Amino acid sequence: MTHLTxxxxxxxxxIGAAIAQSLRARGVQVIGHATRAVDPSTIAADLTDPTAPSSIWDQALERSGGRIDLLVNNAxxxxxxxxxxxxxxxxDNWEDTLRINLTAAAELSRLxxxxxxxxxxxxxVVHIASRAAYRGDSPDHWHYAAAKAGMIGLHKTIARHYASKGIMSYAICPGFTDTAMADDYLASRGGPGLLADIPLGRVAQPEEIATMATFCALDAPESMTGAVLDANGASFVR
Known part of the structure; x- marks a missing residue:
């Protein structure tokens, strides 16, 4: 197998940490990104800065020796x-959320x-979107739903227009996932009571999303390009 980065x-x-770990377990060289560097393999950049995506990409190319095979838009x-x-x-909140969740992903996808x-x-490229792209979200999260719907549109357009060039795009739409980012929201929406809306009876684990992302990155057939995979415990079915 060709060495991949x-x-x-x-x-x-x-979810991002779980994806990085899963890919590394498959022998992939992973270059991570975070707002603040947590280890030498991580590029630090604040995605509210319009110059951040190009800086991340340039640094990643330098670290990889000039070749990146896989992009996971998870931030x-x-x-x-x-x-x-x-x-x-x-x-201000609207624009920060769209810049991080959509615009930065679009810039990195373009590069x-x-x-x-x-x-x-x-x-x-694997996009970590959300069930909110299709189902919508709470009255306090218009911006989040709009950004994730935009990511799905971005994903489908890439898939349709570049498949013949060997460029594949996949998207994953998690529902509630057991991450720090979701804790406050789960509490604000009733905590355990929210599980009544999830037929599976629990939220997803980051490792489950990582399994799907790794499949898309390494194993999914090319004919699956453009696909959107759901992971929401049947709380929203299409």
Whole structure:
């Protein structure tokens, strides 16, 4: 098997950390990203900075010796944005969430696609979206749902237009997952009572999402490009 290198954003905890660990277990060189560096293999960058995606990409290319085979767009921001906030607060929260959850992913995807078009072989991008892309979210999370819906549109467009060039795109839509990012939200929506909406009776574990992401990155057939995989315990079925 050809040695592969992956760039995984938001890899310091939760789903991103589980994906990085899973890929490494398969022999993939993983270059991680986090807002703050947690180890020498992690690139530190704040995705609210418009220059961050290009800086992350350039550093990753340098560390990998000039070749990145896999991109996992996992970094995300999930914070409440009540409509009762002041206009400027609401807009600031909206723009921060879209920049981190959608715009940065789009910029990195663009750089990856250009890189693969210039190379001798293609590559794969895996987007960690959300069931909110299809189902919507709470009244305080318009911005999150909109960003994840945009990510699905981005994913489908990449799949449709670059498959013939060997560039494959896959997306995963988790529901509630047992991560630090979701803790406050779970508490605000009733905690254990929220499980009544999940037929499986529990939230997903990060390792489950990592298994799916690793499959998409390494094992999924090319004919699956453009697919969206759900992982929400049947709380939303399409």
């Amino acid at each position: 992956a760039l995984v954003t938001g890899s310091s905890r939760g 995300g921001l999930f914070q409440a944005n009540p409509i009762a906030l002041s206009d400027i607060e609401w807009l 990856a696609v250009k890189h693969w078009l210039e190379g001798e072989r293609g590559g794969r």
